Every structure is written in structure tokens, then in C-alpha cells.
Amino acid sequence: MRGPRAPLDIWEFFALQRAVIAAFGSILLASVAAAPISAAAADAKAPAKAAAPYKAPRNAFGQPDLTGYWSNATLTPMTRRPQFKDQLNYTPEQVKEMESNAAAEVEEGNEDTDPNAPAEAPKRPANANVRPEFAAAGGDVGGYNRGWLDPGSHVMRVNGEPRTSLITTPNGQPPPRKAGAPPAPRFGGGMGAFDSYETRSLGERCIMSFGRNAGPPMFPNGFYNNNYQIFQTADSVLIEVEMIHDLRQVRLNSKHRTDGVRPYMGDSIGWWDGDTLVVETTNIPQNQQFMGAWKDLKVTEKFTRVGKNRLHYAFTVEDPSIWDAPWGGEYEFSPMNGIIYEYACHEGNYALPGILAGARAEEAQKAAEAAKAKSSAPGGATQ
Structure with missing residues (x-):
């Protein structure tokens, strides 16, 4: 039978403490090393969690909150350019090229210009995609160089x-028109009508935006001021259109008017x-036709x-009088950097x-020249 053990001296105590710590450390390391394997195995067995769909915040009326300042400025045109045919999306290389060209266009447009230099087309990279609306306006909207424009710099x-x-x-184009339907008006229609202010465009008269900023449907105009502010109340939604200070009202849970009046931007x-x-809009006025459609x-x-x-x-x-079937499109507004x-x-x-x-001066000059030619012709009036 063994007798009682003598108490440990200080050195034996420290040696035993180190041994215990080392043993616990080995156990801890082994468990930590095994943890990722166990977690990975558990994750492999568990179904992947899909990201929860975005839920719009609610306003004081319990409606999804659409309020704020928004912009639809973009490099993407309303209709697809012919070279892309049935290609819905740009390739990454095409996106890089277009957005790089836009950045270069802005940089060149902000360069100092000689006020005495003759008029000339603005410089562009040789491989730039020139937008049809820029070409139609002579490339600089009748005197504005690129530094004054803000058409959008991203696809x-x-x-x-x-x-x-x-x-x-x-194909990114409006569908074929029905037989007998009137042809679509050309871009810039009415430019040669000088009989009266009533024959000039709504944009030139500062009544509505050129392009289709206010809509419907709503599109960027390709030049500048493609900005909006949305307001919401319990019974209406208001869309403020920066170009040209238009306020579009959408009446909620209402019915279309039946008095035959066709207000600007229609009855929404x-x-x-x-x-x-x-939002459903009818009663659009003729001078706000969309590709020739308005009455129906x-x-x-x-x-x-x-x-x-x-x-x-x-x-x-x-519009059953123009197209055989409904058609349309889509895009995304992005937050405006600032306010309207x-x-x-x-x-x-x-x-x-x-x-x-x-x-009128041109008409008077032509009339005078015609009268002079008539009087100098054989048998004409004598002086």
C-alpha cells in the first residue's frame, strides 16, 4: 500500500501546467480544423438560399414609394440601330466602346473653343456611334457644342x-404598319412650316418638350434635361417633367373623361x-401623336x-388603326444627381x-423678284 504523495514543488507544478495546456491545445486545434469540413458538408446538404426580392418602402398612404428625382438619360437609343439586328443586349466589348466614346466626347466638348473659328462639326472618335438625333440636329443642336449637352454617358x-x-x-423597331395607315412622321416634322406660330412645333413654342420626355410613352430626348420628379398623394400621382416644366397628373382609381377633350399628355x-x-392613357391630342397614332x-x-x-x-x-397588335418596350430610371x-x-x-x-421677309423678296422678272419679260408691264 502506497503512502501519501509528497506535495509538488514549484517546478513540478509548472511542468504539469504546461502539459495540461498542451493537451487542451491539441484538442482545440483538432476541433477547429474539422469545423470547416463539417460546415461545408452541412451547406452542401442545405438548399441554397435565393436573395430575397426587393420590397419597395411604403409611404404614409401605404403605397409603394416611387417618389424622388429620377433620370432616363442614356446612350441606348429608342429604336435599335440596324447593325445590331435582333441583338437585345450589347456585348461587354460594345458597352466599353460606347461608354469610352461618350467619355471622350465630353472631354473634347469641354475644350476651349475659338469664338472666331468657322462653324464645323464637333470632333468625334472615328469609331464613335453617332446618334441619329445628333446627326439630325447637325451634331450640336444648332450651336451648342458637346459641353452644353447631357444626353447620358452610360448604356x-x-x-x-x-x-x-x-x-x-x-428587331428593336416599331412593327409594320397596317395597309392604309398613314406613314409615320419624319423626325423634326414641321420644320418647314412658317405660316403661323400654330404650325411651329410644341417644343419650339415652349409648350411641351421636343422628343417625348413627357409622353406617354416617356423617352429621353437625346440631348439634355431628361429629368423627373415623382410625387404621390392618396388619390393621384404627379410626374414633374423638367423639359419643359410639364406636370403630368395620373388620377388613381378613376375613369377616363368622356367629354371629348384631349389635354396635353392625354387623359391618364x-x-x-x-x-x-x-397607368392607362387615352385622349391624346393630335399634336402629340406617337409615330402617327393619336385618335385611337x-x-x-x-x-x-x-x-x-x-x-x-x-x-x-x-392603336388598331395603325398596328395589328400591341407592342412596347422597357428601361430603368436611375436616381438624378441633384434636384430639378x-x-x-x-x-x-x-x-x-x-x-x-x-x-415674311423672304416671301416679300421672292414676290419682288417675281414682279421684276415679269415686268422685264417681253410683253410685260412697262417701267
Whole structure:
């Protein structure tokens, strides 16, 4: 039988302590090393969790909150350029080229210019994609160089996809017109009508934006001021259009007017379909025709907040007198960098009387030349 053990001296105590710590350390390391394997195995067995769909915040009325300042400026044109045919999205290389060209265009447009230099087309990279609206305006909107323009510097992305056009038909073009339907008006229609201020365009008269900023459907104009502010109340949604200080009212849960009046931007009513604001517009006036359609035109728009900085916009166009079936497109608004200030365009501008006065002077000159030619012709009036 063994007797009681003598107490440990200080050195034996430290040796035993080190042995215990080492043993616990080995156990701990082994468990930590095995943990990732166990976690990975558990994750492999568990189903992958999909990201929760975005839920738009609610306003004081319990509606999805669409309010704020938004922009639809973009490099993506309304209709697809022919070279892209049925290509819905740009390739990464095409996106890089277009956005790089836009950046270079801005840099060159901000260079100092000689005020005494003759008029010339603005410089562009040789491989730049020149937008049709820029070409139609002579490349600089009648005297504004690129430094004054803000048409957008990025390709339009919808759910992350870089789109080649805002219209989403297979070829990115409006569908064929029905037999007997009037032809679509040309871009800049009315430019040669100088008989009266009433024959000049609404944009030139500072009544509505040139292009289709106000809509419906709503599109960027390709030059500048493609900005909006959305307001919401319990019974209406208001869309302030910067170009040209237009205020579009959408009456919620209402009915279309039946008095035959066709107000600017048409008669818009709306309702909520879940998180989506659906807007239906009829009674669009003739001077706001869309590709020649107005009398029987119905435009249905859908606004859906799909992210903190993304407002999805989709539209459908119907006119049985022009097209066989409805068609449309989509894009996403992005947050505007800033707020909307007054667009100080008004119908009393100096250009309008100057244009009409110039036309009258030209007519008088031609009449005088015709009279002179007649009097000098054989058998004409004597002097």
C-alpha cells in the first residue's frame, strides 16, 4: 500500500501546467480544423438560399414609394440601330466602346473653343456611334457644342442587361404598319412650316418638350434635361417633367373623361397592381401623336421600384388603326444627381417672332423678284 504523495514543488507544478495546456491545445486545434469540413458538408446538404426580392418602402398612404428625382438619360437609343439586328443586349466589348466614346466626347466638348473659328462639326472618335438625333440636329443642336449637352454617358441596363434599344420588339423597331395607315412622321416634322406660330412645333413654342420626355410613352430626348420628379398623394400621382416644366397628373382609381377633350399628355388614370403602378392613357391630342397614332391610341405604362436606385418602366402601345397588335418596350430610371430647377423656356421667346418675320421677309423678296422678272419679260408691264 502506497503512502501519501509528497506535495509538488514549484517546478513540478509548472511542468504539469504546461502539459495540461498542451493537451487542451491539441484538442482545440483538432476541433477547429474539422469545423470547416463539417460546415461545408452541412451547406452542401442545405438548399441554397435565393436573395430575397426587393420590397419597395411604403409611404404614409401605404403605397409603394416611387417618389424622388429620377433620370432616363442614356446612350441606348429608342429604336435599335440596324447593325445590331435582333441583338437585345450589347456585348461587354460594345458597352466599353460606347461608354469610352461618350467619355471622350465630353472631354473634347469641354475644350476651349475659338469664338472666331468657322462653324464645323464637333470632333468625334472615328469609331464613335453617332446618334441619329445628333446627326439630325447637325451634331450640336444648332450651336451648342458637346459641353452644353447631357444626353447620358452610360448604356441603359434592365435587370443588369445592357440593352441595344428601349423598344423590345424582336428587331428593336416599331412593327409594320397596317395597309392604309398613314406613314409615320419624319423626325423634326414641321420644320418647314412658317405660316403661323400654330404650325411651329410644341417644343419650339415652349409648350411641351421636343422628343417625348413627357409622353406617354416617356423617352429621353437625346440631348439634355431628361429629368423627373415623382410625387404621390392618396388619390393621384404627379410626374414633374423638367423639359419643359410639364406636370403630368395620373388620377388613381378613376375613369377616363368622356367629354371629348384631349389635354396635353392625354387623359391618364392609374391603379396599383401589387407593387406596380399601372397607368392607362387615352385622349391624346393630335399634336402629340406617337409615330402617327393619336385618335385611337392607348398607352399602358407600368412603374415598379425594383431596387433602392432602380425604377423599372415598361410601356405598351395600342392603336388598331395603325398596328395589328400591341407592342412596347422597357428601361430603368436611375436616381438624378441633384434636384430639378426651373426650366425657363416660355412662348414669348425671341426666336419665334424672328423665324416668322424672316419667313415674311423672304416671301416679300421672292414676290419682288417675281414682279421684276415679269415686268422685264417681253410683253410685260412697262417701267
